[in-house]
Amino acid sequence: MRQSLHAVTLVVPDYDAAIAFYTKVLCFTLTQDIDLGDGKRWVRITPPGSDGASLLLAKAVGAEQIASVGNQTGGRVGFFLETDDFYRDHAAMLEAGVGFEERPRHEPYGIVAVWRDPFGNRWDLIEFSAPVSTK
Numbered sequence: 001m002r003q004s005l006h007a008v009t010l011v012v013p014d015y016d017a018a019i020a021f022y023t024k025v026l027c028f029t030l031t032q033d034i035d036l037g038d039g040k041r042w043v044r045i046t047p048p049g050s051d052g053a054s055l056l057l058a059k060a061v062g063a064e065q066i067a068s069v070g071n072q073t074g075g076r077v078g079f080f081l082e083t084d085d086f087y088r089d090h091a092a093m094l095e096a097g098v099g100f101e102e103r104p105r106h107e108p109y110g111i112v113a114v115w116r117d118p119f120g121n122r123w124d125l126i127e128f129s130a131p132v133s134t135k
Contacts, residue, residue, distance in 0.1 A: 007044060007056040010079075012119055013069050015041055018057045021118055025096045026081075028055075047081060055079075070120020077114055079123045086111040086127035093125065 012018035015033075022028040022045045031054055034042040043057040060066045072078055083089045090104060090113060101114040101122075110128040117123065 005053040007054045008079075009056045009058050010121065011058050011060050011065055011068055011072055013060055013066070015043055015057055015059050018119070019043065019045070022055070022057075025098065026093070049084075070116075072121065075122070077122045077124050079121060081123055081125050083125060083127050086113075086125065090125060 010018070019030060019033070023030055027048050028045040029048070029050075031044040031046050032042055033044075036042055040059070041057075044054045045057065046054040060069050081089075086104065090100075093115065094100065099116050101116065104111055104113045109130075110126055112124050112126045115123050115125060
């Protein structure tokens with residue numbers, strides 16, 4: 001049997017603002033943008049060089065979803081952007097105005113720093129020191 005994680009939903013206040021941030025600032029690829037009618041779209045983005053999971057951008061509708069924007073994981077880091085060169089990407093993100101909550105730190109598993117997207121979601125930028133076990 002083979003299974004893989006296809007996409008994770010990220011609730012955002014506006015499709016186009018989210019697409020602009022992720023594609024222009026972080027250089028993600030807009031993989032799909034399909035109009036589903038009534039203001040709803042199927043919007044998938046993938047990080048550069050990704051061979052798997054993507055983010056499905058979902059526009060918040062209604063008070064409950066709007067309240068969840070930026071707090072989908074209860075204040076915890078909920079998203080992890082793996083890189084093959086932490087310092088290259090950290091510098092590029094700083095230059096592009098991405099707000100880091102901390103300085104880079106070395107952990108037993110690699111180099112990491114927490115940052116926020118413009119919608120308040122907390123992310124780790126992480127370069128693992130050894131390949132991540134898939135077992």
